[in-house]
Amino acid sequence: MPSATSSGFDSSNGSARSREHNQGNQDRKFTPEQKAAVLRIRRCKATAFYDILDLESVRSTCSDADIKKAYRKQSLLTHPDKNGHEHADEAFKMVSRAFGVLGDKEKREKYDRFGTDPDSRFESARAQASNPFSGFGGARAGPGGPGGPFGGGGMWEDEISPEEMFQRFFGGGFGGPFGGFDTGPQFVFNIGGNRGFRVHQMGGAGPRRRPRETDQRPQTGWDTLISLLPILFLFVFPLLSSIFSGSDSQPTVPSMVFDAESPPLTYHRTTPKLGVDYYVDPAEVIGWNDYKFRQLDKEAEVGFVRALRRRCDTEMRTKHDLIEKAQGWFHVDHDKMKIAEQFEMSSCKRMDALGISR
Structure with missing residues (x-):
């Protein structure tokens, strides 16, 4: 009877390969610098975003360019594909979360003002309730809104994974310095058996129906009044409220x-x-x-x-x-x-x- 070795199968090599398969990424390597970065980041609080990006010492003076530079450095140090430490993935997610807040101008302003996670509804509401003189902020800009970590308008979804943020920051998903440009879902219409025309969707909305002749009608005075109602609510009512409130209006906070x-x-x-x-x-x-x-x-x-x-x-x-x-x-x-x-x-x-x- 032929031996296992003579039949082309080495039991010792097979068991070694089996152990290697079962162990997964346990043999992956990492440098002392990568290990130190992972340990430092995991010691930080989950919302200590400046500490996570190693910017606490220059917190009051760091610019947008400094934040992007710090994210580039820390993400390269902790990316699981480059760092084999067992906690690299957790550290990498913390770095991406910190950049998602500090890289967005409006979120960074809220974080600097209240010291809480601007994406946490409970924390933000509690912080703003404790400060009634903080004023009213503008509309929330998502990661792809004006002033977001990458700029643009409407192409970025509200929540993106750390891996996708990394790919888009370092290349492979967008135009210019970030790769190709994605126009979103596409729709092809065929009318009457003729050659179809293609519609590129932007911002997540479905394809628009072209207005027909029968949909159009002359605009009446009532339609004009209805269209002006939002303007009346925005300007007339606040003016009347300020006139009748008198001395009950909130004072300006002095030094x-x-x-x-x-x-x-x-x-x-x-x-x-x-x-x-x-x-x-x-x-x-x-x-x-x-x-x-x-x-x-x-x-x-x-x-x-x-x-x-x-x-x-x-x-x-x-x-x-x-x-x-x-x-x-x-x-x-x-x-x-x-x-x-x-x-x-x-x-x-x-x-x-x-x-x-x-």
Whole structure:
């Protein structure tokens, strides 16, 4: 009876190939730089978008070009096709999510203002409800709207996968620097057996029906009035509302400083619940009634809590980074750990003293 080897099948090679197949991508390699990038990103909070793109240190000054450059670097470091680390896929998705927010001008403005995920309806509603003087924003621009991470108008769907974002950013899906141009679904119509004509769909709408002669009729005065109703709602009603509201309209929020006066901010006020002292310019509140001052007190308290929470978050991240650096890769640096443990978190302590949840 011929042996397994003589029959052309090597059992040891077969079992090795079987193990390799079952193990999947366990043998994929990654560089120390790729591993460090994955570990750093996974330590970030899911909504710490500047930290994820490694832009926290230049958060207030980074431009759109800096954000795109940071996304290019981090996505190349964490892409699962190039990085074999077991958590590369998770890090890559976090990088894509961060760029999806910071790369969109309107979403970035909302994130900088409220500190919450602008795509989360619950978080955005809660943040805006806590700040009644924040005004009204414009219509939401999706990733493909004006000011989105790639520009354009209407070609990008509201949600795209990290892989598709990567492909479109680095090539293979759009024109110019991003590849070919997709005109969307196409429809071919054949009328009366003649040669059909092709319609290219843009923006997801179906093919339009050409108007017939019988559909057209003279426009009457009533039709004109109906067409002008939206304009009346947009301009006439707000004007009437502002005229009749009188002194009940919300005041413009003046400049303010907390805890100690700073000329010309010398007019002293106190927040209603926390009892925090704050000061405004007396020239900016001349003629204000009690209602306006009560609204100002509430707004001052909301702004104080928001600023205090933001500083506390910064202190906690700083202390966490100091501890991480002190632990090192192989041993603990006790001097650095002592500095980390003694790091003062004054804003967090004040939140605790005032009974404000972190």
